[in-house]
Amino acid sequence: xxxxxxxxxxxxxxxxxxxxxxxxxxxxxxxxxxxxxxxxxxxxxxxxxxxxxxxxxxxxxxxxxxxxxxxxxxxxxxxxxxxxxxxxxxxxxxxxxxxxxxxxxxxxxxxxxxxxxxxxxxxxxxxxxxxxxxxxxxxxxxxxxxxxxxxxxxxxxxxxxxxxxxxxxxxxxxxxxxxxxxxxxxxxxxxxxxxxxxxxx
Amino acid sequence: xxxxxxxxxxxxxxxxxxxxxxxxxxxxxxxxxxxxxxxxxxxxxxxxxxxxxxxxxxxxxxxxxxxxxxxxxxxxxxxxxxxxxxxxxxxxxxxxxxxxxxxxxxxxxxxxxxxxxxxxxxxxxxxxxxxxxxxxxxxxxxxxxxxxxxxxxxxxxxxxxxxxxxxxxxxxxxxxxxxxxxxxxxxxxxxxxxxxxxxxxxxxxxxxxxxxxxxxxx
Numbered sequence: 001x002x003x004x005x006x007x008x009x010x011x012x013x014x015x016x017x018x019x020x021x022x023x024x025x026x027x028x029x030x031x032x033x034x035x036x037x038x039x040x041x042x043x044x045x046x047x048x049x050x051x052x053x054x055x056x057x058x059x060x061x062x063x064x065x066x067x068x069x070x071x072x073x074x075x076x077x078x079x080x081x082x083x084x085x086x087x088x089x090x091x092x093x094x095x096x097x098x099x100x101x102x103x104x105x106x107x108x109x110x111x112x113x114x115x116x117x118x119x120x121x122x123x124x125x126x127x128x129x130x131x132x133x134x135x136x137x138x139x140x141x142x143x144x145x146x147x148x149x150x151x152x153x154x155x156x157x158x159x160x161x162x163x164x165x166x167x168x169x170x171x172x173x174x175x176x177x178x179x180x181x182x183x184x185x186x187x188x189x190x191x192x193x194x195x196x197x198x199x200x201x
Numbered sequence: 202x203x204x205x206x207x208x209x210x211x212x213x214x215x216x217x218x219x220x221x222x223x224x225x226x227x228x229x230x231x232x233x234x235x236x237x238x239x240x241x242x243x244x245x246x247x248x249x250x251x252x253x254x255x256x257x258x259x260x261x262x263x264x265x266x267x268x269x270x271x272x273x274x275x276x277x278x279x280x281x282x283x284x285x286x287x288x289x290x291x292x293x294x295x296x297x298x299x300x301x302x303x304x305x306x307x308x309x310x311x312x313x314x315x316x317x318x319x320x321x322x323x324x325x326x327x328x329x330x331x332x333x334x335x336x337x338x339x340x341x342x343x344x345x346x347x348x349x350x351x352x353x354x355x356x357x358x359x360x361x362x363x364x365x366x367x368x369x370x371x372x373x374x375x376x377x378x379x380x381x382x383x384x385x386x387x388x389x390x391x392x393x394x395x396x397x398x399x400x401x402x403x404x405x406x407x408x409x410x411x412x413x414x415x416x417x418x419x
Contacts (some may be wrong), residue, residue: 051283053417077283086276092215093208104204104283144280 010059035187037201043187081150087137091130103147112148119143134161153184208409209298219264220302227260242319249318250379261303268347271322288410304336327382331375338398341405348412
């Protein structure tokens with residue numbers, strides 16, 4: 001379990017434009033950080049930086065675990081559960097197959113059935129991805145986070161295209177995850193409806 | 202790693218997948234050439250190795266541009282990259298799955314098509330062996346191109362330009378293997394093909410992973 005995530009002096013330059021400069025924050029285990037800001041202020045870029053996909057122009061991101069401080073980006077990736085803008089659902093695979101695949105890939109012992117139930121997908125389990133609506137795909141992504149069992153969740157607009165019940169489920173997932181000592185960094189335009197620290201870019 | 206290979210094989214085998222497409226393309230090209238060249242069996246037997254090798258390679262390249270691109274576009278690649286597998290192992294799994302769904306079926310189909318060219322039995326054996334050994338190199342080197350072009354729209358058009366020149370040795374040694382079997386000569390091409398294929402399969406995952414890493418940060 002990570003104890004904290006800390007950034008120092010973080011600078012992001014995309015396409016020659018400075019999106020943010022000298023960004024410093026610290027999140028401790030059990031906390032939710034909501035990243036807010038207008039379109040194009042670098043919310044997604046910040047998440048991709050923490051995930052290690054994007055190299056910061058300047059600064060460091062350090063993940064403190066019980067045993068070590070992880071600075072290396074690929075090493076850090078092994079602690080991260082990713083919920084991106086795209087849902088990683090294949091049109092030819094059923095919901096159950098999709099989740100089983102990610103479970104096997106991540107070596108998680110999370111139960112697929114339990115995750116399906118929690119995300120309200122039990123009735124859709126055997127439906128191929130091509131018949132799912134955008135909101136249903138988002139629920140599959142949420143269920144994937146439960147199965148992959150990573151301590152640091154990075155979520156890019158997790159509430160987008162979800163219905164009211166779905167939004168409650170998403171907020172509930174984040175709350176439960178953090179109650180268990182996990183950390184969530186959530187880029188969002190809508191309030192999650194749970195206690196969180198705020199970072200405005 | 203098995204999970205990833207199994208998933209890719211399953212996707213390729215399902216509707217809209219690439220496995221049947223490659224086979225059909227290979228069969229169509231290999232059937233058209235004898236129709237175009239005419240019924241000169243001696244000529245057909247001499248060009249069979251080259252034609253079937255080129256056709257098999259183009260068939261394998263057909264689906265290659267989607268090797269990483271499909272996963273990149275729907276976000277799967279992000280999730281896979283953050284998984285416990287290193288990108289090198291991920292690349293290896295992708296190459297293996299691509300070979301299992303294109304190279305291997307093409308190899309198995311090739312003796313049937315070789316009959317259309319009037320290839321004698323010992324040369325058919327050489328063709329089969331050379332494709333079995335050589336097609337992994339096509340998947341491996343093709344994966345480097347797929348990794349480089351994964352974020353480019355219509356990358357499938359650029360991909361062959363990157364990959365085909367690098368595959369020239371495979372065609373030369375592969376078709377050479379068939380020709381020397383046809384002429385009853387000692388076979389020097391097969392060991393070279395084996396060495397080329399082995400080197401490609403060992404080195405390609407590293408180059409592919411570097412290319413994918415570059416594109417994930419874009």
